[in-house]
Amino acid sequence: MNGAGRRPARARRFAISQEWLLALAIVALLVVVGLVNPRFVATRNLQTILLGNAYVAVAAIGMSMVIVSGNIDISVGSLIGVLATVSGTLAVAGWPVVLAWLVPVVLGAAVMAAQGALVAFLGIPSIVVTLGMLSILKGGLISATGGVWISNLPDGYHLAQWSLFGVVPVPVAVMVVLTAAAAWWMRNTGAGRSLYALGGNAEAARLCGIGRARTVMMVFAIHGTFAGLAAVLFATQLSVIQSTVPPNLELTVITAAVVGGVSILGGTGTVVGSTLAAVLIAAIGSSLIFISISPFWLRAVQGALILATVLADMWRRRRRGLIR
Amino acid sequence: MEADGAVAAPLLSLVGIGKSFPGVQALRAVSFDIRPGEVHALLGENGAGKSTLIKIISGVHAADAGSLLLDGHPIRLVGPQAARAAGIATIYQELLLFPELTVAENVFMGHAPRRRGRRLDWKAMRSATEALLESLDITDLDPSQVVGALSVGNRQRVEILRALSQDARLLIMDEPTAALTGHDVERLFAIVRRLRARGVAVVYISHRLEEVFALADRVTVLRDGQHVATRSVAETDRAGLIQMMVGRQIDSLFPKVTAPRGRPVLELSDLARPPATNGVSFAVHEGEIVGLAGLVGSGRSELAQAIFGITPATAGTMRVAGRAARVRSVADARRLGIAYVPEDRATQGLVRPMTVRENASLAVLGTLARLGFIDREAEAKLAADVVARFGVRTAGIEQIAGRLSGGNQQKIVLGKWLAAQPKVLILDEPTRGIDVGAKAEIHRLMSNLAGRGLAVLMISSELPEVLGMSDRVLVMRQGRIVGEFAGTAATQERVGAAMMGGG
Numbered sequence: 001m002n003g004a005g006r007r008p009a010r011a012r013r014f015a016i017s018q019e020w021l022l023a024l025a026i027v028a029l030l031v032v033v034g035l036v037n038p039r040f041v042a043t044r045n046l047q048t049i050l051l052g053n054a055y056v057a058v059a060a061i062g063m064s065m066v067i068v069s070g071n072i073d074i075s076v077g078s079l080i081g082v083l084a085t086v087s088g089t090l091a092v093a094g095w096p097v098v099l100a101w102l103v104p105v106v107l108g109a110a111v112m113a114a115q116g117a118l119v120a121f122l123g124i125p126s127i128v129v130t131l132g133m134l135s136i137l138k139g140g141l142i143s144a145t146g147g148v149w150i151s152n153l154p155d156g157y158h159l160a161q162w163s164l165f166g167v168v169p170v171p172v173a174v175m176v177v178l179t180a181a182a183a184w185w186m187r188n189t190g191a192g193r194s195l196y197a198l199g200g201n202a203e204a205a206r207l208c209g210i211g212r213a214r215t216v217m218m219v220f221a222i223h224g225t226f227a228g229l230a231a232v233l234f235a236t237q238l239s240v241i242q243s244t245v246p247p248n249l250e251l252t253v254i255t256a257a258v259v260g261g262v263s264i265l266g267g268t269g270t271v272v273g274s275t276l277a278a279v280l281i282a283a284i285g286s287s288l289i290f291i292s293i294s295p296f297w298l299r300a301v302q303g304a305l306i307l308a309t310v311l312a313d314m315w316r317r318r319r320r321g322l323i324r
Numbered sequence: 325m326e327a328d329g330a331v332a333a334p335l336l337s338l339v340g341i342g343k344s345f346p347g348v349q350a351l352r353a354v355s356f357d358i359r360p361g362e363v364h365a366l367l368g369e370n371g372a373g374k375s376t377l378i379k380i381i382s383g384v385h386a387a388d389a390g391s392l393l394l395d396g397h398p399i400r401l402v403g404p405q406a407a408r409a410a411g412i413a414t415i416y417q418e419l420l421l422f423p424e425l426t427v428a429e430n431v432f433m434g435h436a437p438r439r440r441g442r443r444l445d446w447k448a449m450r451s452a453t454e455a456l457l458e459s460l461d462i463t464d465l466d467p468s469q470v471v472g473a474l475s476v477g478n479r480q481r482v483e484i485l486r487a488l489s490q491d492a493r494l495l496i497m498d499e500p501t502a503a504l505t506g507h508d509v510e511r512l513f514a515i516v517r518r519l520r521a522r523g524v525a526v527v528y529i530s531h532r533l534e535e536v537f538a539l540a541d542r543v544t545v546l547r548d549g550q551h552v553a554t555r556s557v558a559e560t561d562r563a564g565l566i567q568m569m570v571g572r573q574i575d576s577l578f579p580k581v582t583a584p585r586g587r588p589v590l591e592l593s594d595l596a597r598p599p600a601t602n603g604v605s606f607a608v609h610e611g612e613i614v615g616l617a618g619l620v621g622s623g624r625s626e627l628a629q630a631i632f633g634i635t636p637a638t639a640g641t642m643r644v645a646g647r648a649a650r651v652r653s654v655a656d657a658r659r660l661g662i663a664y665v666p667e668d669r670a671t672q673g674l675v676r677p678m679t680v681r682e683n684a685s686l687a688v689l690g691t692l693a694r695l696g697f698i699d700r701e702a703e704a705k706l707a708a709d710v711v712a713r714f715g716v717r718t719a720g721i722e723q724i725a726g727r728l729s730g731g732n733q734q735k736i737v738l739g740k741w742l743a744a745q746p747k748v749l750i751l752d753e754p755t756r757g758i759d760v761g762a763k764a765e766i767h768r769l770m771s772n773l774a775g776r777g778l779a780v781l782m783i784s785s786e787l788p789e790v791l792g793m794s795d796r797v798l799v800m801r802q803g804r805i806v807g808e809f810a811g812t813a814a815t816q817e818r819v820g821a822a823m824m825g826g827g
Contacts, residue, residue, distance in 0.1 A: 189696045190689040197686055200675035207634070207672060208687045208740075209658045267677040 018261030018269075018312070022276035026283060033287040040290040047169060051160055053282035054175040055080070055233035056249075060256035060274040061182045062226030067257050068186075069219045070199035070266030071119060071126035073112070076227050077249030078137035083108050083231030085141060088150040088241035091157045100157060101236075105228030111137075112224025113217060120213035120220075138245045145243035159236040171233045178229065179275040186271065195219055199266025255302050256281060259309045281305070335360045335395065335525045336381070336412075336494055342389030343376055350376040353390065354551040356544050358494065361523045363516060365536040365557070368546035369569055369731070369761050374529055377546065378496050381527070382414040383407030413487030414496040417503075419479050423472030428453040430471050431485045456485045460515050477508030484515060495519065496527045501535060502756070505619070513539055531760075533562055545569055566760050581771050582795065586610025587646065589779035590662070590748045592631070595640035600626035602803035603640065608748065608779040613770060615794030616783045617819050623803035624783045625667060628750045631781075632664040633657040645747060663687070663746035665738055667753045667783075673737035676726030680718055681707035683725045683736050687744045710739030715765060731762040738766065742773070749773065752783045767793060787816055799823055 034041035059076055066073050083104035091100035111133070118129045162170045186192035194215050197205040206212060235241050260277035262269025285298045334357035343351040351373045358364050368374045379385040381392070383401035391398050394410055401407045407414075421430050428449045429436075437448040453467035465478055474482070480500060487495050497516075501509045516526055516539060528540060536543055537557060545552040545568040552568045588607040596603045600623040608614045618624045630637040633651040642649050644660045651657045657664070666672040675683055684707040685692055692703050707721040714735040718728055725736060741749070754770070755763040770793060774780050784790045790797055797814040799807035799822040807822030809815075 188698050188700070190693040190698060191696060193682065193686075193689060193698065196678060196682070197675050200677045201672075203672045204675050204686070207632075207654060207664065207666060209655045209690075210686075211655065263677075267675070 018309070019273045019276060021312075022260065022273060022280055026276065026280050029280070029283055029287060033290055037290040040287060043167060045286065045290075047167070047172070049282050049286045050172045050175070050279065051169050051237060053278060054171040055230040055237075056252055056256060056282070057175045057275040057278035058178055058226055058233060059230035059249075059253045060260065060278050061178060061271045062223030062230075063253050064257040064260065064262045064269055064271045064274040065182070065186070065195055065219050066126070066223045067254075067262045067264060068199050068266060068269050069195040069215060070202060071216065071219070072254070072264075073115070073126060073130045073220070073223060074250045074254070075115065075130040075133035075137060076223075076253055077251070078134045078141070078245045079108060079111060079224075079227050080231040080234060080249060081243075081245030082137050082141050083228055084235035084241055085145060085150065085243040087232055087235045088153060088243075091153050092150055094154075097154065097156050101159075101232050104231045104235075105225055108226075108228025108231065109221050109224040112227060113221040116217045116220025120216040134250070142244060147242065147244045150241040150243060151239070153239070153241070157236055159233065171237065174229070174233065175275065178226070179271055182226075182271045191215075191218065196267055200268075252281070252302070255306055259302075259305045261309070261313070263313055264310075277305075332359045332361065333396065334358060334393070337393040337396075338377075338381075338390065339393065340390035341377070341380060341387045341392070343380060343385060343387050349549055351380070351387075351549045354546065354549075355390070356551060356554045358525050358527060359542075360493065360525050361520055362541040363520055363526045363528055363539050365540035365543040366527055366529045366546070367533075367536065367543055367565060367569055372546040372569070373549040374546055375498070376549075378414060378498060378527065378529065381407070381494075382412055382496060408490055408492075411491060411493035412496070413490060413492035413494070415480065415483045415487065415498065415500060417498050417500075419476075419483055421471050421479055421482060424470065426468050426470055427465060427474075427482055427485075428467035430482050431456065431467075431489050433486070435490060452489065453485065456488055459488075460484070460518060462515075475508070476503045477505070477511065480504070480508075480512065481515070484519075488519075492524065494525045494527065496529075498529045499531065500528070501530060501532065505621075509535075533565060536565070537562070569760055581775060583611035583775040583777075585612050585795070586777060588643075589645055590631070590781070591643040593641045593643075595627070595630060595637045595642060596803075597626070597630045597635060597637045597639075598803075600803050601630050601637065604800075604803070604805055605640075606798055606805060606808070608781050610777045610779055611774050612795045613774050613780040613782055613793055615790035615797045616781060616800060617787065617790045617797055617823055618800035619823055622800045622823070624800050625752055626803070627800070628664060628752055628781070628783060631657070631750060632662055634664075658687075658744065661745075661747035662750065663741040663744055663748070664750045665741050665752060665754065667756065673740075674725055674733050676724075678725055679721065680711065680716070680723050680725050680728075680736060681721040684710045684721070684740050684743060687740050691744075706743055710736065710743065714739050714769070735762070735766075738769075746778070748779045748781065750781045750783070753785060754782060755784075755786070755789065787819065790814075791816060791819065 030041055039045060059080060063073060063076060086107060087100050087104045090103060091097060115129050115133055118124050119126045159170045164170065164173050186195065194205065194210045197208065197210050198212060198215050202212060234246070256278040257269070257274045258264060259281065260269065260273030260275070262274060281302060284301050285295065288295050288297055336358045339355050341351055341354040354373070354377060366374050366377070376385065380387050383404045383406050386402070392401065393399070399410060401410065422433065425433070431453050432449050437445040437452065439445045450467045457465055457467070460481070462481060465481060471479060471482060484495070500512055504512060516528070519526060530536060540557050542554060542556050543560065543565065544554040545565065547569060586609055588609050591607040593605045594603045595601060595605070604627055606614070616624050616627070626635070629635045631642070631651065633654045633656050636652045642651060644662065649660050651660065675686065681703060685703045688706070689698065692699050692706070704721060710716065711718060711721060716728070716732050716735045718732060725733060728736070751770070755766055770780055770782070782790070782793060791814055794814065795810070797809045797819055798805050799819055801823065807819070809818055
């Protein structure tokens with residue numbers, strides 16, 4: 001009895017959460033690459049890494065919520081491309097900068113809510129709905145704009161020109177605040193809990209009065225809001241906005257969510273994990289340059305990260321008795 | 325172990341089998357024999373180690389300690405393939421069939437007869453399947469039928485055929501009757517007896533003691549991972565077996581205390597949703613347990629689902645606590661104070677990746693939250709309360725619910741619904757598939773709840789449970805109430821006759 005009683009404690013000690021694992025990986029990467037090339041850990045470079053990828057992390061927050069609820073969205077890359085173009089076009093057209101920031105957010109929420117409605121009320125699988133939307137947005141954008149470059153963006157449009165305490169660029173602060181707020185919301189509200197319930201066991205959730213339709217609509221609308229914010233962060237860090245869809249952006253966003261510990265089967269995962277994963281992926285990309293490895297390896301590294309995460313997830317689920 | 329050389333030499337001997345998982349000693353020094361041509365029942369409460377034991381015999385798990393002797397020779401079973409090669413076949417509760425394939429293809433999946441060039445020999449497969457069907461006297465199955473269209477009973481027969489097609493000498497059946505109706509149970513018994521006559525050993529796991537007495541030759545009881553006894557069924561009785569399983573004397577399985585009957589809480593009048601529910605009228609009062617008896621398919625679960633708004637009624641009226649009530653959705657029913665504990669708790673009740681705490685509070689998030697924010701302290705208190713009140717065996721409220729044993733998962737689902745403090749509690753097969761000890765606990769709890777004024781509607785297919793627990797028994801047939809029996813008028817014969825229909 002004694003021996004059996006001690007075991008769970010040991011098992012708990014070994015069960016490191018995905019979030020801590022990612023944080024450790026980031027620190028290890030900074031230390032190792034920093035030793036090889038100290039310029040990698042210079043403030044300036046760290047700022048660049050975070051600044052250039054804050055939008056991925058923000059988009060991954062909404063994506064994580066969608067996947068936790070048992071759905072998926074593959075249209076987010078195209079949507080961000082469209083919304084960035086809208087934002088830049090409005091800014092150049094002389095609209096107040098605040099509106100150039102705000103309109104894409106509202107538009108993003110609306111487009112995603114429409115997709116959510118198709119999933120929720122017509123029962124079409126989310127992968128099919130969003131696959132359709134991906135093509136519509138991507139094709140529509142290139143047809144409407146011809147892929148024109150938007151330049152001469154007004155002063156005051158670029159969010160990154162301001163910093164908090166002189167070292168934290170505004171987009172990075174936005175990423176941190178949104179992550180914290182979303183994590184807190186998912187953990188401490190009934191609405192947040194309903195995402196986990198729906199993704200974990202849709203039938204049980206329904207019997208507890210958690211409406212699938214309402215929850216799916218909600219999560220897609222929130223996801224759309226985050227996609228809009230991501231589009232603004234993306235557009236405002238560029239001096240020229242190319243009115244096309246950033247290649248494979250949806251895959252990078254989904255990668256961040258999955259590597260962040262969000263189970264693709266739904267029901268588990270956190271946005272702290274997805275943001276840390278987005279940062280880790282960005283830091284790996286940058287480090288390749290500093291240790292003189294072709295950046296084309298980044299995609300392979302991302303792939304390896306996904307597989308490693310899924311294997312770790314399966315291992316953990318087996319230990320928890322979720323798979324037999 | 326018995327030293328009786330006179331009877332047949334054991335087919336399989338278990339010697340000091342032990343197995344532990346992280347945090348649990350699942351089996352400890354379990355030894356007994358399985359003889360050819362016997363039906364050997366394996367009994368024990370949930371968590372007693374039955375599942376682990378059959379997984380070791382069928383090669384899924386490797387034992388940490390002890391050995392297995394097949395025909396007196398030690399064997400090592402590495403993987404289910406090795407067990408199958410040794411003539412050991414297992415039929416699990418969840419049938420492992422390919423629904424899109426035919427009976428013959430399922431029977432011979434993995435060992436299909438071949439022709440030259442490794443081509444499948446369809447003709448041989450068909451005739452071999454026919455021969456197997458004939459040997460078991462099964463006339464209503466055809467080798468070319470698609471399995472997905474078959475009844476549960478017939479699917480199970482296909483699994484048995486599959487085991488026989490591999491010359492199984494030892495067949496392990498894990499709760500084979502859990503999903504079967506009366507007629508199918510009889511047919512299963514006939515097949516098992518036929519196999520026994522052929523010299524096949526059958527290890528039979530069931531929670532229904534009647535089946536043990538009807539079918540088994542010997543019985544082995546496990547408790548807390550240890551071997552309690554192996555006896556000849558003829559030398560045991562029901563009370564003795566229950567005592568061995570729980571390790572204590574159970575005074576009464578049905579501790580019903582009659583509570584004063586109060587005002588009507590749930591009143592139905594001509595409630596209908598054809599074709600399953602065709603005009604049902606009755607009332608359930610405060611402090612009353614109403615048992616709803618009927619055969620499988622008589623419309624009892626469908627009625628419950630209509631009351632709870634899962635499939636809302638299309639005609640008739642309903643009153644809750646004296647006021648007219650319209651239930652068009654689950655949310656409506658919950659608001660009115662109706663709770664429904666579904667029959668299939670595994671898929672409909674528990675969110676497996678969530679913690680015990682999160683599951684316990686799932687039905688009351690609305691009341692636990694202020695402006696949408698969950699009161700964590702109140703939530704933890706509620707979960708601790710569920711764990712304490714139901715005696716849930718868990719490492720703590722932060723334990724992942726999917727990791728608990730079946731009985732404990734069911735206690736959490738029940739606790740979740742009671743946390744909502746309903747006025748009307750509908751229980752669909754509240755004790756199906758759970759062990760005797762947990763059964764008594766749940767019965768005691770139902771009795772307490774009724775005593776505190778709750779109106780309870782209980783659907784059960786176990787007649788002793790219906791008769792033992794109910795103040796009144798309603799009998800359903802073809803979507804209608806066809807009989808009502810109160811107090812001493814409710815006898816096994818009368819209720820049974822009403823269930824079957826006049827003649």
